[in-house]
Every structure is written in C-alpha cells, then in structure tokens.
Amino acid sequence: MKRNIIYLLLALAGLYTAGCKKDTFLQDGSIPPDGAITEAQEWANPDFARNYLNNVYASLQSRYNLDGDGSMLASGSDEAVNSNLNSSINIFNNGTWSPVRTIDDVYSNMYSGIRKANIFLAKAYGSAVIPAQELVTSNAADITYDAQIARLRGQAFYLRAFFEFELVKRYGSMVLVTRVLNSDENLDLPRNSFDDCVKQIVADCDSAADRLPDNAAAWATNNRGRATKIAAQALKARLLLYAASPQYNPSNDLTKWQTAATAAKVIIDGGKAGLYTSYPNIFLWNISGAPYNTEVIFATQTANDATVETNNAPISYNGANGRTDPTQNLVDAFEMKTTGRVITDPLSGYNANAPYTNRDPRLGFSVMLNGSTFQSKTVDIYAGGKDAIGVNVNATKTGYYMRKFLAEAAVWNTSSNTSVRKPWVLYRYAEVLLNYAEAINEAQGTAGMAEVLKSLNLIRARGGVAMPALQTTNAAGNGYVAPTQAELRKRIHLERQVELCFEEHRFYDVRRWKEAETTFSLPARGMNITQTSPGVFTYSPFTVENRVFTAKNYLFPIAQVELNKAPALKQNPGY
Structure with missing residues (x-):
C-alpha cells in the first residue's frame, strides 16, 4: 500500500474523465452513447474497488505537521511549547x-472519509474484484471472491470507525452517517448522543474484526499497513476507555471501566502484538527490523x-527549526x-544540581537535554x-528540544540529503497495556492491583x-507505590505521560480525566542553563508562557462554517 495512494489519486482522475473508451478501461463491453463512464462500469473494472478503498485510506492524516510549519499537538498541551x-x-x-478561530479542525476531512467508506460498503459486493493472494499463508477459502470482499469491507468498517472516533473525541458527538446520503436529502441534522456514537463505533469495530486478518504479519508483505483485527480491537479498547472516563462518565459507572478493561484484555490475551525491543526505533522504520514491528x-x-x-532538530543542525520544545512540566515527570x-x-x-543524572532512560530517548548527543554532535x-x-x-523557548521520532x-538542507521512512503510529501495544491498567484499577480498585502492576512493569522492563x-509492599524499596487505588491512579497517569509523550495522548488524557482546568492552566515552564566553568552548569527553572484553559475547552468548537451549513448541529457549550 506504500505508494498506491499517490498513484490512486491520478488513477481516479482518469477513471472519472468523460469520453474514456472500453479498450482502455471498460470491462463489460458497453459504451454509453455520450462516451462517459457510468458508475456501474467503474465498479466493473477489476482494479477499481481496491483502488477506491486505497482512497479511503488517504483520509488518514500524519500528525507531524498541523499548521504547515511543523507544529505538533504536543504544543497544545503541557508537553511542549512551539518555537514559532x-x-x-x-x-x-x-x-x-x-468557532471562527480553529486549529486541527478535521470535521470535513473525516466526513469525507466516512462518505467514501459508505460508498465502498454499498458497492463492494458485486464489484469485479479478481481474487488474489493477499495473506502470507492462504488456503483456497481465503482466495474466494467472498473472502476477498469480506476483507475489503472489513477495512472499510475499520476506517469508518476510525473517522467516527476522531470526530467524537474532538467534538463530543457527531451525526452518525452509515449510508450514502444524497444531495437532495435534508442534511441539516442534529448530532447523535455520545452513547449512540459509542455503540455505532463499537459495532463498526466488531464488524471489522470479524472480517480482517489478525495483525500486520498476517498480510502479505505488499499489503502490510492495512487494517487488521487487532487494530479494530485497539480502537474499540481506546474508545471504551474514553467512554468510562470522568469526562463522559460523571457518575463513575464502574461497569463502563470493566467493559474497557475487558476490551483491552482481549488484545493482551490474543498474543498478536508485543512490546518492541527498542523504544526509540518503534517509530523509525529506516532501522532494520523496525518496519511493522510487533x-x-x-x-x-x-x-x-x-x-x-x-522541523524539530536543534537549530545548529543544518538550519533546523526546533519547533517542538519540551517543557519542564514534562521533564519533571520522568522518574529516577x-x-x-x-x-x-x-x-x-534526585539532585537539582545534576537534574538529568540517573533519570528514566525514556527522558533521553524523548528529549534532547543540554549535553545530549545527536548525529555525533x-x-x-x-x-x-x-x-x-x-x-x-x-x-x-524552554531549554529543551524534542528527540523522539x-x-x-x-x-x-545539504547537497546530498538522506530521507528516512517514518509513519505516524496511531495505535501501539504499550498503550493497550496502559489502557488495561487504568481501566482495571478504576473498575476493581486494590483487588486489581496485581494486574495493574503486571501491565505497568512489562512496559518499564523494556x-x-x-x-x-x-x-506496593516495601515502603523503603525501589519503585514503591502506596497500595491504594488513588496512588496507583497517579502512577498510571504518570506512566502514560512518560511512555506516550508527544504521541497526542496527553492532550486528550488530561481532558478525559477532567483535570485540564487545573493542569493545562498552569504556566509552561523551561530551564535556563548557565555554564560556570567547562562542563559545570547551574540550572534555573523559569516560566516560558502562561496558559489559558476554561471549561469550554474540553471539547473542540464546531467551526462556524459548518454551523452555517447545518444549524441543527448546535454549538458545543461555552463557544
């Protein structure tokens, strides 16, 4: 799938051009009187369905550049400050x-993806797909027309669920659209409830999981990167964790936490993913063994x-822009x-005069500190x-640069540049373990303590x-946590902050925990560093900038341009 999307956009442009002849495209032997291609003829082409599905994948967004100048969502939380x-x-x-001043407004793009997925789901059966060996190992049943269509539709169900969740986690709810709408219909529709949205996304995840191969390794090499059963399960587990969290579960219904825990445990027990041996290389696919790692x-x-x-390397490195500057708020989260x-x-x-000595190695993997080495400098x-x-x-602006990724x-910026392969990782196994630890702690309290510690310690032992x-047994020993639900909650939250930093979890985690009015209103802090003699430094924390977070900011505003088209959507509270 690596290059297919680019080629597809060109292909689709040609497919929709009027006047194409049957010997260059049509497979059913007919040509309309005006020479134009009909929809039925498009889907009769043996390549069209697969290419159309690739175009649904094109609605997935890499998240390394949200403003056209290298900004990342980390700078919209307490993880970082943008140097611009x-x-x-x-x-x-x-x-x-x-509503008239938005950022990361994915509303239109996600609905475009949903519409494409709906079209595919409606048209896939009956399309002229030629069976191919899509999996690493296939028996005759895997290569039948029905098996191929099932996998193709499974991908569309997954992508629709993905787009739906992207809308819900930003806006709190959405208008659920599970069929192809026509322009002559009433499109000024009210949003469905959050609970209805959760049910629909869960249903789509289940429909996807029922039809897809287990994991990336099950796909043939040229198909790796496509949706899988475990991807659908991971999306479902994250969704249910959000649904159980205080932002959406103010009455603290413990059954929602248990449901979230069960969804994550299905992935853990399935054994189709695991922790990769190298934390930095999870994201760097130019490294041997890293692409599609476990x-x-x-x-x-x-x-x-x-x-x-x-965009992000320090400024002395060939004119880099140092955009994502980690905060002292984040650096302080890394343990000894x-x-x-x-x-x-x-x-x-901890020694404030040597603040980076003997810290969690993930600090050095994620943040460039004074004295760090990068590219042999x-x-x-x-x-x-x-x-x-x-x-x-x-x-x-903070005294730090981002190292992760x-x-x-x-x-x-040289005459001989070197490119590297790098995806934006949307779901990974460490998050599943963290989701499980959090959900089981909230659902069962100290009764689930052993499971909580097991999941957290797997990550820490990487x-x-x-x-x-x-x-929780030796108060004077290393790694001690008081054996209470509240103290375990703090350590779970801290482990998420450290393990998942810069991966867009913090922005949403603090919101779903209903802690953002406190946490995200704190000043973003940095560190001034002075060299008093060669190799000897003093450190002075300082406030980089003050931040504003009010109750309305738990959700994104609906852009005014969307409300003008569909007033029934109604604005989120406070905007």
Missing part, C-alpha cells in the same frame, strides 16, 4: 480558540523524507532510574551555546529502559 510564537497551534493555549498495531502510510528532523521514584520523593535520589543549550535560548527566532540517519519494577 506565531503558530496557530497556540490557539489551544492563549484563550482565542473559537508493537505497532496501526500507523499511517510511511513518509520518506527528513521533514520531521528539519536508580530508585524508580518520582523526583519530588525525598527518597528518589553535542547539543549545547546553555547560555552562549550554539543551540541556546535566544540564539535565533527558532531557538528553543528524529532519525540519526536523516540529512537535510530493553534499554529497565526501570525498577513498581511494588
């Missing part, structure tokens, strides 16, 4: 977010360029490697250093990370 102070990503933080459950098409590095304790714990061993963020605050307009092999295991 004029970036539209700051709309999330400065109190100007409104941890990645679903991802976008892979880009092959160096734009993520150009030696003790497995948070840095505010008196027993942690030292990152110098201390005052007067080549990457320091204030060196130029693009320099870090950046490839050592990438070369840019090769190259090897953090001390969390435990």
